[in-house]
């Protein structure tokens with residue numbers, strides 16, 4: 409019997425067209441690019457687009473809970489029902505009813521302290537190395553599952569979206585370990601009903617993503633860049649879908665801008681061209697998605 413794969417919206421209509429409707433359920437999308445290209449804004453738009461339909465865990469290894477909610481508001485996305493894991497762990501919020509748990513730097517620091525305490529009490533339990541280690545990020549995500557009521561004996565009981573912005577601090581202390589750390593993350597976080605969107609830095613000077621490895625565990629990659637700003641003397645933003653497993657995708661680079669109240673807005677090609685491309689392939693999508 410054929411059944412079409414469920415797709416998770418990115419909250420950006422033109423990018424959804426370019427990905428034939430969004431990220432296939434259970435896939436991992438990696439968003440790479442230099443500082444300021446709009447990686448975090450993209451992930452905030454994705455969180456906003458899904459929070460009414462499914463539980464979302466948003467890990468921000470770089471900012472505070474308040475900044476995530478405030479940045480969302482600048483683009484007309486209301487995340488005010490979100491709960492901060494730091495507040496939950498501090499006992500500040502009881503009877504949580506939310507579809508969005510944000511794990512920020514403070515949440516990670518609290519979770520780290522809890523893990524340290526547990527390792528002191530339980531002999532033989534290995535110590536987490538820093539609040540930004542993979543172990544702490546994973547323990548925090550598992551805690552967020554509990555808060556969202558989707559955790560049962562190590563299983564995730566519902567479709568969930570996990571966003572990690574960004575992966576880089578997890579191996580900042582050991583770039584050579586990036587590949588191993590991401591494989592471990594994949595092993596621990598992977599579930600067929602957990603869709604993951606994660607970001608990573610990209611160094612324009614070397615043309616390399618910081619920390620080699622994340623590209624290989626990703627099912628899809630969106631790469632974003634700013635075109636020769638010194639030469640152009642203005643910010644010209646482009647992105648391209650570099651790879652996407654299990655789905656067809658638009659092959660050309662797309663030019664966009666970041667607009668207040670709107671987020672990532674398409675400049676080139678026209679939305680009509682992307683719709684045309686989508687219509688052409690969306691029909692054939694069903695037959696190629698038999699399970």
Ligand SMILES: Nc1ncnc2c1ncn2[C@@H]1O[C@H](COP(=O)(O)OP(=O)(O)OP(=O)(O)O)[C@@H](O)[C@H]1O
Pocket residue numbers: 441442443444445446447448449450482483609666667668669
């Ligand atoms: N309210 C706003 N209205 C319009 N543009 C904005 C607004 N806030 C931020 N921007 C633009 O978005 C850019 C930052 O985007 P974002 O934070 O998503 O980048 P990033 O790729 O996550 O960068 P980093 O790697 O440093 O985290 C800013 O440089 C600015 O150009």
Ligand SMILES: [Mg+2]
Pocket residue numbers: 447448449470573
């Ligand atoms: Mg960012």
